[in-house]
Amino acid sequence: MQSIQKVFFHPDQSVPVGAPFLASLARSGTFTFIACHSEQAFFAQRGIWASRAKCRGLCDTSIACLALIIIVLFSLSLPLAAADTPQDLLAAGRVDQAIQGLEQQIHTAPTAEAYNLLCRAHFELDAWDTGIPACEKAVSLEPSNGLYHLWLGRIYGEKADHVGFLKAAGLAKKVRVEFERAVEFEPNSWEARTDLAEFYLEAPGIVGGGEDKARAQSDLLLPLNPGMAHWVRARIAQKKKDIDAAEQEYRIAIDVSHGGARAWASLAGFYRHINRLDQMEQALHTMESRPLDRPAALMDGAGMLFRTGRNEVMATRLVRRYLASGPVEEWPAFKAHYLLGQLLEKQGDHPSAEAEYRTALSMAHTFNRAQQGLQRIGR
Numbered sequence: 269m270q271s272i273q274k275v276f277f278h279p280d281q282s283v284p285v286g287a288p289f290l291a292s293l294a295r296s297g298t299f300t301f302i303a304c305h306s307e308q309a310f311f312a313q314r315g316i317w318a319s320r321a322k323c324r325g326l327c328d329t330s331i332a333c334l335a336l337i338i339i340v341l342f343s344l345s346l347p348l349a350a351a352d353t354p355q356d357l358l359a360a361g362r363v364d365q366a367i368q369g370l371e372q373q374i375h376t377a378p379t380a381e382a383y384n385l386l387c388r389a390h391f392e393l394d395a396w397d398t399g400i401p402a403c404e405k406a407v408s409l410e411p412s413n414g415l416y417h418l419w420l421g422r423i424y425g426e427k428a429d430h431v432g433f434l435k436a437a438g439l440a441k442k443v444r445v446e447f448e449r450a451v452e453f454e455p456n457s458w459e460a461r462t463d464l465a466e467f468y469l470e471a472p473g474i475v476g477g478g479e480d481k482a483r484a485q486s487d488l489l490l491p492l493n494p495g496m497a498h499w500v501r502a503r504i505a506q507k508k509k510d511i512d513a514a515e516q517e518y519r520i521a522i523d524v525s526h527g528g529a530r531a532w533a534s535l536a537g538f539y540r541h542i543n544r545l546d547q548m549e550q551a552l553h554t555m556e557s558r559p560l561d562r563p564a565a566l567m568d569g570a571g572m573l574f575r576t577g578r579n580e581v582m583a584t585r586l587v588r589r590y591l592a593s594g595p596v597e598e599w600p601a602f603k604a605h606y607l608l609g610q611l612l613e614k615q616g617d618h619p620s621a622e623a624e625y626r627t628a629l630s631m632a633h634t635f636n637r638a639q640q641g642l643q644r645i646g647r
Contacts, residue, residue: 352365352369354369354370354373354382354385354389358385358392358597358600359595360595361392361600361601361602361632362631363389363392363393363602363631364631364632364633366385367386367390370382370385378409379409380405380406380409380413383402383403383405383406384403384406384415384416384419386399386402387399387403387406387419387420388597390402390423391422392597392600392632393632393634394426396423396426396427396430397427400420400423400424403420403423404420406419406420407420407446414452414453414454414457414460415450415454417447418446418457418459418460420446421442421444422463424442424443425467428443437474437475440467440471441475441476444476447460447463447464447467450463450464451464457492458493458496461488461489462493462496462499462500465481465485465486465489465500466482468481468482468485469482469503469504469507479508482500482503483500483501485500486498486501494521494525495524495528498517498518498521498524499534501517502514502518502538506538511542514538518531518538519535521535522535525561526559528558528559528560528561528562529555529558529559529560529561529565529566530561530562530565532552532555532565533552533562533568533569536551536552537572540572545576545578548572548576549582552569552572552582552586553582562598563590563593563596563599564590566586566593567587567590570584570587570607570611571583573586574610574611580611580614583611584608587604587607587608590604591604591605591608600631601631602627602629602635602638605624605627605628605638606624606628606635606638609622609624609625609641613641618645621641622642622645622647625638625641625642625647626638626642
């Protein structure tokens with residue numbers, strides 16, 4: 269069963285009210301106590317709205333209601349648990365709460381870390397224009413922090429993918445600069461070197477790209493993360509349309525990473541790219557039983573199956589396993605719930621799809637794709 273969240277409403281309001289106002293209402297006797305399912309309401313202080321029509325009344329002005337309000341006021345006075353840090357909220361996909369907390373922190377005690385995390389929260393929402401200033405601020409406050417340069421490069425890159433050619437070219441140069449600075453300040457970061465290698469491989473020479481540069485990064489990656497080094501080499505071969513060499517590199521990546529899920533998902537993605545869908549599906553079947561060295565690989569696999577119209581049952585299983593095992597920032601939980609909703613919608617289970625779309629919106633209320641999902645099924 270779903271958990272119940274307790275929210276107070278003033279009789280003339282349709283939104284939750286905070287603890288100080290609750291205290292005055294308790295004294296005046298003008299309050300109503302209701303309970304809502306967790307995807308429809310959270311504590312008022314956390315800024316999540318609730319639909320009064322979808323909640324059930326527990327009590328009105330009474331001794332029982334006074335007792336309940338005291339309990340909730342006490343719970344609101346407790347400090348947030350460690351699981352409610354901005355980092356953990358981002359990992360859990362509770363992006364609305366993360367943004368609210370980070371904006372409050374920046375207002376009272378701004379730090380480079382807070383700006384970086386705020387940027388990453390907007391990154392999760394695909395809100396590049398909103399996130400870029402926060403990433404830029406983080407870099408300006410700590411210009412020698414490689415991680416902050418890495419995230420600034422990433423959000424510039426996403427923005428470049430969604431604008432016209434001329435603007436994209438200007439942003440691509442910024443991406444290169446930020447990734448190169450990330451590697452300069454964090455030379456042992458395999459994530460930064462992988463992103464830089466991918467940029468070199470995909471970008472034209474006029475903005476600093478080049479296959480030779482990508483290959484050089486793969487050499488430097490070998491002692492840091494052999495699996496990713498061979499992934500880069502596989503991508504190089506794939507770009508050159510050397511299919512046999514690419515497949516060999518993907519399989520070497522599997523061997524050197526001890527058969528982890530990440531490398532199997534990469535091989536499946538390769539098979540999808542060259543339209544060998546039976547082999548893609550078989551690689552994902554194998555991935556299911558391999559060590560889960562990258563939880564997001566489950567979501568990558570589910571996404572491949574959904575987009576190719578293959579094995580919806582397996583895709584649904586992968587998403588449910590991902591959500592049960594603990595989501596990560598790379599694949600936010602609200603996007604996982606949305607994909608699960610899409611899969612259930614495709615299978616004709618509209619009530620369950622609706623529940624998943626609403627769960628996604630409870631975590632990220634501006635996530636338009638989930639709202640569009642509700643509209644598709646007439647909810």
